[in-house]
Amino acid sequence: MTDLAASRVLAIVSNLGVEQDDLKLPVEHLCNSGALVSIAAPKLGSVHTLVDGRSGENWVADQTLDEVSEHSYDLLLVPDGTVNSDLLRTNLCAQRIAHVFAATHKTVAAIGHAPWLLASSKLLNGKSLTSSQSIRPDLENAGGNWVDEPVITCNTLEWRLITSRGQEDLSFFIETIDATLSKLSDSRH
Template identity: 50%
Template sequence: MSELTDKKVLVVVSNRGVEQDELKEPVEKLERAGIKVTIAAPETGQVQTLVGDWDLGEVFEVDEKLSEVRESEFDLLLVPGGTLNADNLRLDTDAQRIVMSFAASGRPVASICHGPWLLVETGLVKNKTLTSYKSIKADVINAGGTWKDEQVFRCPAENFALITSRNPGDLATFNDAIIEELSH
């Protein structure tokens, strides 16, 4: 995995509401592989995670404000879920700018659970096939995407790879797919 030590992943989250394991587990796996991970949120300080969209989870430090991110410096964008997190991100103009920049430049985006709401909001699911938490299936379809009920799905259509997964139960497979993508 030495080829991964020069890779950089940007994780975009809101300051409150990201599903704890959907942030913690990918970040830990990527860092163990030698990948530099940067957590960006609307405000400096901390990210308060939630467990099951309800109970308070762990707190993580913000590395950069979304408004100050230079997305061209990163190899992959990770958008974790959590209902509150995803709903806030999809309305955040900086998060929208970042995901659109990744797609326009052909760099991969990985998103789990409710995270694809950001891609729905920006129009980036049109002509893409993806999976997500089942409650946003209709949003994906209404935005012109095709929804699949699979642990992880990689779609190369529209000139950028989109790796998606359904929920925290799929994290091991999702994390492996991200590592695989960065290995190319």
């Protein structure tokens, strides 16, 4: 297992409609690898997840989106969930967070419908990415170059974007996040 003890990850979510495994599996993997992971949502407290449209586990947001200090983190994780993604893309605090990560040359990792936030934040012009097929037109209209691959890493515009189509590609998504944080950790030593 990779040692990510020096890594700090911020997961941003809405308080409902998050796809359970797209939050749970990356967060558990990162924590088990030693990374410090914080979850931010519009409100403190419960984050209600979904599994196949039914109620899933509840997670806890340890800070609100407006309290986030973006400079304290190495990577921004934005999990899937159609409701989650739809709520985040119109949230000005979530948009600010995405902008700060891009402006400070940090990595943003988004899966499924989560790249909607980046489209609404006007961060996709010139970026190659993948996502849930259903939002492809929105991402292309926002200037993104959509590719049908399990995971895409794009380093153009001086910030790294990791995207994945959805839950079927979650293992590739987690591997890519892991490798990115591992390289960052190695460069610090």
